[in-house]
Amino acid sequence: MTVRLEPLPPDRFDSWRAAVRERLIRRRRDSGLRPGADADEHADAIITQMHQAGAESRASAVLGILIDEVEVGTTWLSLPGERAYLIDVHAERELERHERDAVMTLIERLARETGAVTLSADAFLGDEETRSLLDGRGFEASSIQMLLEPLPDRTDADEHVDVAPMSRERFERFAADAERGFAEELAATGRISFEDAAAEARRQFGVELPDGVDTDGQQLFTAAVDSEEVGVLWLSRRVRDGVPHGFILDIAVDAAHQRRGYGRALMLAAERETRRMGAASLGLHVFGGNTAAVALYEQLGYRRVQELVVKTL
Template sequence: MPVQLIPLDESRFDAWLIATRERLIRLRQGSRMLLGDDAVAHADAFLAELLPDGWATETSLILTIADDGTEAPGEIGTVWLAANDGILFVVDLAFSTAPDEGQRDELFDALTALVTRQGVHRLSMALYATDADGHAFLQGRGFELASMQMLLEPLPGRDVAPRVQLRRMTPERFRTFAAYSEAAFADDLVASGRYSAEAAATESHRQMTLELPDGVDSSGQMLFTAHADGDEVGILWLGERTRDARPHVFVLDIEVAEGHRRRGHGREIMLAAEQAARQVGAGSIGLHVFGFNAGAIALYESLGYRRVEQRFLRSV
C-alpha cells in the first residue's frame, strides 16, 4: 500500500505540538533568520495564530504520514496543512525517518490528491535554508519560487562610496510614494500567485497602514529619495528592527525610477542602505523579494545577501 495521510489522533496532539515547536525554533535559529529568544517568541506567536483552538482548529489539518508497504512499516512523519484563498499551505513537513525517493513521490501524489478533494488548485510550502528534507521533497516536482527572505550579516566593510545620495523624503513626495508603493506591492502579490487581486489590495493596505500609521513621520521608519547628478533616481524605505536584542534594518521598498534603470542605480542605493543601517547601529539587513524578480535576486546575492527562507508554489 502506498504512503497514506491519516488524521492525527487527538491524544497525540500535545506531543506533536511540543515537537513541532522545537522544530520551528530550531529551523529559525539554524537559518539565522531569527536568533535566540526572537526565534522562540516568533514560533510561539506563529503556533498561537494558526492553532487558536489547538487540535480542534478548523482551518488546520494535521496528518501522520504512514507507509505500510516497506519492510519496516509505520509512520515516517507528519504534515500540517492549512487552506486559504484557494491555496493549500504545507505549514510544516517533518520526517521522523528520512524518506527515499519513492516515498517522496507517493507523498506528493497523496498531497495533490488532497488538494483536489479540498477544491483548491495550488499547493504552497515555505522552507528555511537548513530544512534539507523539505528541499529534497520539493526538488523536481514542479514547484516554482514565489518569494524569499534574504539576510546580509554581518554588514561588509566596503571601501566604496555610493554614487547616489540619500535624502529624507519630504511630506509632499511621501503622498505620491505611498499611493504608488501600495499599488505596486499589491500588483506584486498577485504576480507571485499567492493572492487574488482583491486579497492583495487588502493585504497591501494593511501592511502600509501598520508600518506607516503617521506617514513620513512614523516611528522606526526611514524614508529616502535617492539622487544622482541632480536627479531623483529612486526611493528607499528602511524599517528599523531589533534582532537578537541588537539593531537590525529591513528593506521595505526599493525602486529605481523609470528612465534611470539599467545604470547601476539599484546597486548604489543598496550600498547607501548599508551606510544608513550603520548610522543606526545595525549589524544586519533583511529583505523580502518575489521569485519572479530574478534581476533583484541576482543583485542581492552579488552583494552578499543569502537566502534564509523561501516560499514555493505549484499549480495542481
C-alpha cells in the first residue's frame, strides 16, 4: 500500500471549498455548538481568513489523499509556523485502521517539515470520522467547550451559600486575578507563549468588560458563606441561534474553601441567573487539564460539544 498527499489542482479549488464549507457547518450544527445560521457565518469566516488568495494561499495547504494512486479524500492544514492546525480531513469511503494511521503519519510529517512543533485539531461531538483519525495517536484535550441544554429544573440549591452581585471595589482585584489566571492557563496548553497569552488575556478582558462591573450583558458575583467570601462567578449574556444564551466566562472557588460543594453551588447560581435573563441554555469553556472541573460539569449534565486536541510532534 502506498499513501501520498498531493496538492489539490487549482481547477478543483471551488468545488472543494463548497464541500468543505458544508462539512464545517454540519459539524458545528450537529454538535450543538452552533445550531443555526451562526454555523454558516463561522464557516465562511474560517474559509475567508485562510484562503484570502484562493487556491494560491500560503497560509494553508489543501491536499488530496491518495492510496495506491487513487484519491480517497482531502485534508486541509493551517501551517503558520510552530503550531500547525488540522482544519479538515475527509475520506469518501471508510478507511481501514492501517490506512488512517498512514494518512495521519503523513500529515504529522508535513507539519514537522514546515517547522511545526505541535499539531492541533477540533473534535466535535458526533464527528466520528475525525475522531477515528485522531484517537490513539497521542492527542490530548487542550480546551473543551461544554453545553447544558435544556436547563434542568433543580430543587437542591445550597441555601447557605450567598451569591450576590460583585461590588466595584471587589471588581478591581477580581479583574487582575482573573486576567493573570487566564493567561497562565492559556500558556499551559502549549499553544502560545506566556507573553502572547498575557497579551491575549488583556485583549479579551478589554473586549468583554469595557465598562468594568457595569458592562451591559455581563454579570459578576461573589459567593459567601457566613459573610466570608468563598468564590466568584462571571456570567455573560449572549445569543445562540437567535435566542438568549448564557455563558460562564469564569468560575472559581478560593483554594482554602475547595472540596466543600461551593463550586456546585456557584454552578447552580449560574443556572438560576441564566433563567432570569430569559435563556434556556448555558455554555462554558474549560481547559483540558482541569479534570476536576470537567468531572463536576459532566455530573451536572453538561456535554462536550467541541474539544481542541493537541499533540507534540
